[in-house]
Amino acid sequence: MLERTGSVLHQQALTVMGFFTGLTLTALVLILTSPADFDKPIGFLSGPQYFETISTYVAIVGSVSCVCLIGFLEMAGGMASLYSFVDKFATTAFFVSVFGFMGILPLLLAPFSTWGATVVLVAEVVLLVTYFVGRVMWPRGPERPAEPSH
Secondary structure (H helix, E strand, O other): OOOOOOOHHHHHHHHHHHHHHHHHHHHHHHHHHOHHHHOOOEOOEOHHHHHHHHHHHHHHHHHHHHHHHHHHHHHHOOOOOOOOHHHHHHHHHHHHHHHHHHHHHHHHHOOOOHHHHHHHHHHHHHHHHHHHHHHHHOOOOOOOOOOOOO
């Protein structure tokens, strides 16, 4: 039995990953049960190629989400330590899953509304650029004022 406590951050992240895993797998079920909706040519892909591409893409994102969920369970339960391989792998899988799911949204809208898919894609690019630029430009924690010298 392990005596160390689990990571509170990873306990909270389990909820987020459960949500994204559920969304991704639900999207996969909807795609597979209604192939006629995704059997339209998109760009340079024929209808059957688009259906195969999107179902494969969604399945891969769902798989990454499931692996991340397992890693976060280990972290939250105290079975793996912070900054271990499991932590780094699960965190990487988390970002791949979340950003991968963002990539799914325009693909899901494309057969129904080209304009809608384009607007969502542009919004996602703007949000991602803002997020990553903001992470670099602003400090991550509260700044301490300079201590007075006597």
